[in-house]
Amino acid sequence: MKVKAYAKINIALDVIGKREDGYHLLRMIMQCIDLYDVVEIEKISSGIQLKCNKSYVPTDERNLAYKAAKLFKETYKIECGVCINLEKNIPVSAGLAGGSTDAAAVLKVMNKLFNINVSENELMELGLKLGADVPYCIVGGTALCEGIGEKLTKLKPFKDKILVLVKPPFGVSTKEVYKAFDLSKVVFHPKTEELISNIEKDNFQFVANNMKNLLENVTLGRHRVISVIKEDINDSGAIGSIMSGSGPTVFGFFDDMLKAQRCYENMKKKYVDVFITRTI
Structure with missing residues (x-):
């Protein structure tokens, strides 16, 4: 099976x-x-x-x-x-x-x-x-x-949204990232309720613009390349980009397949693990 x-x-x-x-x-x-x-x-x-x-x-x-x-x-x-x-x-x-x-x-x-x-x-x-x-x-x-x-x-399915994923050439230990995370230093939390309500309305622009991951700063502090990848993805026309989970993969949402394709091609020159895909 x-x-x-x-x-x-x-x-x-x-x-x-x-x-x-x-x-x-x-x-x-x-x-x-x-x-x-x-x-x-x-x-x-x-x-x-x-x-x-x-x-x-x-x-x-x-x-x-x-x-x-x-x-x-x-x-x-x-x-x-x-x-x-x-x-x-x-x-x-x-x-x-x-x-x-x-x-x-x-x-x-x-x-x-x-x-x-x-x-x-x-x-x-x-x-x-x-x-x-x-x-x-x-x-x-x-x-x-x-x-x-x-x-x-x-939640209501947030499907068929185009994204490009880029993973730099190293892995990250989830355990180590959580260990280094300091909740007392957090100033701004994700707008979870607003994001849910905009997923319900299928407001792609709002969701892509307001994504937030509190673990990002921990992993970013150890691997500056994550910032560089985010900038590169955004410069390629992404509406928004963010690190997934404890990292180090970064993804960006695109409203246009041509922009996503261009981003994919640019990133592929620098990194091995690059993917163009959709939400399902």
Whole structure:
């Protein structure tokens, strides 16, 4: 059984507090985009096998897709094994939920493959044990995610919006970015409610102009190239640009495919991981 595991971007990422266990309390507007990994799973007699088209991606318990399969097997007492074939297209450690979306795909496919047929909510609870972005990746689309990522409210689809993504040639540790984040220094929070209301009205200009990610300053402070990428994207005619998640990927929204194409071509001269895609 084969499925597409879609990447996500953050239209807004707000940090509103911290729990006693150290986890940050978030309010995020998440959006799926048409950039995806392909996850294929088949039954085997026993164990978990993971194959990947990218040699630098671990194929053991360090991989979230592997962890998801193990968790699902243990939770629902499945004796049978699985072989997972992972075709990676989403860059790793990029702020695009590449690992989380693969894990979500594994949970969804195994749910069908073994006829367990648990509800979406139960799958989301299971996914939260793997990572804060996994519940959202199970649901997909346009959503407001709160708490540590487990409280989801589906929003009106913000689809068919053109964007260009640029990932500089390094990864970022989400854990390290949150560790360095200082909530007391935040002056302006994202306009989350206004953004939601303008997503409902499909007011593309407002949304693209008012995106905000509180983690941006942390990653930007360590990697000045993120500022340079944002400027380059904006100079190419983007309505607005922002870093996704904990970074380092930057994306810009465009109201015109020709401008987006020009931006893509310019950025491709400087960076390997450049994508032109749409919201879905």
